[in-house]
Each structure stands twice: as C-alpha cells, then as structure tokens.
Amino acid sequence: MIGVEGLPLVQPGDDVGEVIAISITKNGMTLEDWDIVVVSQKIVSKAEGRLVNLGQLRPSKRAEELAKLTNKDARLVEYVLKESKRVLGIAEQALVVETYAGLVCLNAGIDKSNVSGKDTYSLLPTDPDGSAREIRSKLRELTGKNVGVIICDTYSRPFRNGIVDFAIGLAGVRPFKDYRGTCDLFGNQLKFKLVATADEIAAAAELVMGQGTEAIPVAIIKGLASVELDNDIKSTELIMPTSRDLYRGSIR
Amino acid sequence: MIGVEGLPLVQPGDDVGEVIAISITKNGMTLEDWDIVVVSQKIVSKAEGRLVNLGQLRPSKRAEELAKLTNKDARLVEYVLKESKRVLGIAEQALVVETYAGLVCLNAGIDKSNVSGKDTYSLLPTDPDGSAREIRSKLRELTGKNVGVIICDTYSRPFRNGIVDFAIGLAGVRPFKDYRGTCDLFGNQLKFKLVATADEIAAAAELVMGQGTEAIPVAIIKGLASVELDNDIKSTELIMPTSRDLYRGSIR
Numbered sequence: 253m254i255g256v257e258g259l260p261l262v263q264p265g266d267d268v269g270e271v272i273a274i275s276i277t278k279n280g281m282t283l284e285d286w287d288i289v290v291v292s293q294k295i296v297s298k299a300e301g302r303l304v305n306l307g308q309l310r311p312s313k314r315a316e317e318l319a320k321l322t323n324k325d326a327r328l329v330e331y332v333l334k335e336s337k338r339v340l341g342i343a344e345q346a347l348v349v350e351t352y353a354g355l356v357c358l359n360a361g362i363d364k365s366n367v368s369g370k371d372t373y374s375l376l377p378t379d380p381d382g383s384a385r386e387i388r389s390k391l392r393e394l395t396g397k398n399v400g401v402i403i404c405d406t407y408s409r410p411f412r413n414g415i416v417d418f419a420i421g422l423a424g425v426r427p428f429k430d431y432r433g434t435c436d437l438f439g440n441q442l443k444f445k446l447v448a449t450a451d452e453i454a455a456a457a458e459l460v461m462g463q464g465t466e467a468i469p470v471a472i473i474k475g476l477a478s479v480e481l482d483n484d485i486k487s488t489e490l491i492m493p494t495s496r497d498l499y500r501g502s503i504r
Numbered sequence: 505m506i507g508v509e510g511l512p513l514v515q516p517g518d519d520v521g522e523v524i525a526i527s528i529t530k531n532g533m534t535l536e537d538w539d540i541v542v543v544s545q546k547i548v549s550k551a552e553g554r555l556v557n558l559g560q561l562r563p564s565k566r567a568e569e570l571a572k573l574t575n576k577d578a579r580l581v582e583y584v585l586k587e588s589k590r591v592l593g594i595a596e597q598a599l600v601v602e603t604y605a606g607l608v609c610l611n612a613g614i615d616k617s618n619v620s621g622k623d624t625y626s627l628l629p630t631d632p633d634g635s636a637r638e639i640r641s642k643l644r645e646l647t648g649k650n651v652g653v654i655i656c657d658t659y660s661r662p663f664r665n666g667i668v669d670f671a672i673g674l675a676g677v678r679p680f681k682d683y684r685g686t687c688d689l690f691g692n693q694l695k696f697k698l699v700a701t702a703d704e705i706a707a708a709a710e711l712v713m714g715q716g717t718e719a720i721p722v723a724i725i726k727g728l729a730s731v732e733l734d735n736d737i738k739s740t741e742l743i744m745p746t747s748r749d750l751y752r753g754s755i756r
Contacts, residue, residue, distance in 0.1 A: 366690065436715070443657070448667060464689055
C-alpha cells in the first residue's frame with residue numbers, strides 16, 4: 253500500500269485519471285498490471301463539479317422542519333433531501349438517509365471537509381462506477397497498464413464506533429472474493445463466506461490516505477493476489493437489498 | 505502487509521505468541537518495533553480451548569423454539585444463547601444477537617469453519633483483549649520488539665453485502681485515529697472524524713490472510729505511521745453504545 257503524495261488541489265473540470273498518472277510519474281512510482289488504484293471520493297466530486305454553495309438555495313418547508321429537529325442548516329438539509337430516496341432517522345446534526353444509489357449513510361454523504369469556500373459542500377459523484385471507469389481508462393491510456401480502480405469514502409456504521417472507508421465506486425475490480433462452496437482446512441464446506449474485498453481494500457487505503465489533512469487522496473495497492481479483475485462491475489452489489497438484510501428490523 | 509505462512513495447526517494449550525514468533529523466524533521474517541501483528545480469532549479460540557462439541561448438550565426449550573424458527577441445530581442455538589446477552593433478531597440459519605462483550609453479530613460468532621471434528625464449533629475468546637495482551641507480551645519476550653496486536657474476526661454488517669474483518673481484541677495499539685478538532689486542507693475544523701483504524705487494519709489483514717483455506721492466520725503490518733501504540737487499550741471502545749448509535753431505531 254503506497255499513498256500518492258503531492259497531488260495538486262483538484263478543481264472542477266480536472267481529469268482525475270490524468271492528475272493521478274502525472275503525480276505517480278512525478279513521485280518516481282510506476283503502475284503495474286493488476287495494481288488497484290484507490291481514489292478518495294472528494295477529489296472525484298471536485299473534478300466533476302459536484303459542489304454546492306448553500307447561499308443560492310431557499311429551503312423547502314420539510315427541510316426547515318428537519319433542520320429544527322437536527323440543529324442543521326435548513327439549506328444543507330434541503331440538499332440532503334435532494335440526494336435521498338428516503339429519510340430513515342433523525343439525530344443531532346445528522347439525518348440517516350438512503351441515497352438514490354441505495355447507500356444508507358448520514359447526510360447523504362454531503363460533506364464540508366477539504367472543500368474550500370464558506371458554505372460550499374461536496375456531494376457524492378452521480379455515477380461513481382462511471383467515474384471509476386473513466387479514471388481506469390485514462391490510466392490505461394496514459395500508462396498502458398490494466399489496473400482496477402476503487403472510489404472510496406468514509407462512513408459511520410451501525411453498532412461500531414468510529415468511521416471507516418467503504419468502496420462506493422468500482423471499475424475493473426470485483427467487489428467480492430467468494431469462498432462459498434469451497435472447503436476449509438478440514439474439508440468442511442464454507443456456506444456463507446462472501447468477502448467484501450473491495451470494502452476491505454478501501455479500508456486499507458484509508459490507513460495511508462488519512463482524512464485529507466495529509467493531502468494523500470490516492471493510494472496504490474500492489475500484489476493483492478486475492479483480487480480478480482473483471483470488466484462488468486457494479487458497486488451496487490456491495491449494497492445489501494433490504495429484504496435480505498438480516499439486521500434490518502432487528503436493530504432497535 | 506505480509507501474511508505469515510506455514511503456521512502449524514494450533515491445538516488447545518498452545519501458546520499463540522510462541523507459535524507466531526517461531527513461524528516468523530522460520531519464514532526468515534523479523535518483527536520491528538511498531539509493527540502490528542494481526543491474529544485470526546480462530547487460532548486464539550483453539551489455543552484457549554474455546555471449542556465445544558454439540559454432542560454433549562441437551563438444548564433448553566427456548567433453544568428448541570428458536571432452532572425451529574431458524575432451521576438450526578437446537579444444540580448450537582443453545583450455545584448461541586449461552587454466549588449472548590440478548591437476541592435481537594431471527595432469520596433463516598441465523599440469530600442476530602448481542603454478545604456479553606457487546607458485539608452485535610450473527611450466532612454469537614460461533615463458527616464451524618476451520619474447526620476439525622464433526623459437531624465441533626469454536627466460540628469467541630472470553631477476553632480477547634487479554635488474549636491480545638498475552639500474545640504481545642510473549643512476542644516482546646521472544647523477539648524484544650514492542651509491537652501492537654489485533655485479534656480479528658470476520659462479520660456480516662447491516663446495509664452492506666459481504667463480510668469483512670473487524671478488530672475484536674487489542675493490545676498496545678489504539679483503536680482510533682482521532683482527527684476531531686484538527687483542521688483540514690482549508691482550515692475547516694473537523695468535527696466528527698474519529699477513524700476506527702483498528703477495524704481498518706483488521707480489514708486490510710483479511711486481504712492477505714483470507715478465510716483459512718489459505719492457512720495464513722496471522723499478518724504483519726509494517727510502516728503504519730498513522731498508528732499510535734498505547735498500553736491501556738480496550739477494544740470495547742470500538743463498540744458503539746446503543747444510546748449514541750444514530751442508526752439504531754432508524755433501520756427497519
């Protein structure tokens with residue numbers, strides 16, 4: 253795992269794949285086939301202009317009501333509502349929502365950290381898998397290498413204290429390693445072991461990337477034999493359908 | 505991240521720290537101060553004799569009722585109940601429970617994989633932080649190095665498909681990296697960023713350890729500048745108290 257340092261501050265309109273390729277070369281690093289390039293959601297959102305300034309917005313009545321309950325800026329709540337399919341819960345400073353992509357998270361992933369400008373916030377990319385595919389194909393064009401790309405972001409979780417990184421966009425790298433049907437050390441058949449390796453890679457990358465204060469928005473993971481590259485990838489496979497989620501309904 | 509290969513099959517009574525130190529030397533590897541040694545729960549449970557054979561048990565009436573609802577062996581359900589403070593939910597082949605340690609998981613972490621013997625299952629260690637401390641102090645005794653130890657296990661999660669590793673026991677290594685109160689790239693103060701680095705390290709280690717079929721129950725993480733060693737560590741800090749869990753009550 254290597255953090256890519258020295259990236260320039262990404263601006264709307266920048267090509268993230270190109271910025272990464274240039275920084276890798278500048279750092280004296282090289283990409284190899286099967287490397288996995290993990291990219292922070294924040295620079296993808298910035299490059300894609302997924303930034304909003306609250307100043308321009310007049311909040312709806314519902315946003316004003318929820319703003320009172322959460323002690324949040326009603327204009328920010330309005331943006332959370334725009335990005336969300338459903339509001340699942342209300343807490344101090346937080347709305348638990350399900351985004352249109354199906355992600356259950358706080359405040360629809362709308363975030364102020366590492367975004368310049370008073371009252372300017374970043375939204376999640378509209379199509380993170382598409383963003384990942386663009387970065388992957390640009391890296392292939394500029395380096396000739398066949399790599400996987402994971403777009404990661406930091407989230408809170410039920411039951412566990414502290415935040416960790418998940419994969420929110422994928423290109424070329426499978427979300428899972430599937431042990432189901434294989435046998436363990438003693439010949440017992442494994443029935444349930446579908447490992448979310450893409451989430452584990454995102455979590456691993458956070459350890460070298462940090463939270464922006466370190467200015468390392470990209471990490472390269474080399475030598476991961478457990479990972480299989482594939483072309484037809486959807487990160488939404490990492491989202492558990494409500495009907496199959498054993499925890500839903502049981503966590504009060 | 506390096507997987508430690510060639511460990512002997514761990515038996516009840518074995519000293520896990522000693523087994524690890526011997527295997528590291530045999531592999532031509534060396535430990536250094538600040539390395540983090542990640543150890544699979546399974547070998548800790550085996551060494552501590554946390555194995556049960558269902559044959560000896562007569563299930564309670566409640567276990568029999570829950571066995572019918574989950575299609576599980578009533579004797580296994582009896583053990584799940586013995587290890588659990590509360591049953592939170594019921595599903596096909598699974599009980600969602602809160603263990604006495606506070607972990608919310610399926611079937612109290614009782615598991616058949618990589619355990620030999622028909623009807624023999626492993627339970628979680630009784631005191632995983634104590635187990636981690638013993639491994640750490642044995643590694644210090646045998647190698648002279650001051651390392652952190654994380655005991656990890658693989659769990660399912662609400663909302664996300666697939667399983668990932670968490671930290672269930674810690675010694676010497678802090679559970680979190682705390683950014684709260686620090687400033688981001690543009691001087692915005694970070695308010696909520698408490699990163700569960702121990703969980704991220706456990707997830708990272710799974711990528712080289714796999715699920716037992718690879719026979720790599722230990723991984724060493726080197727060069728993690730973001731990690732701070734500390735003596736007074738409790739892995740239960742990684743468990744979110746119900747009253748502060750924004751997701752509880754909102755996930756139906």
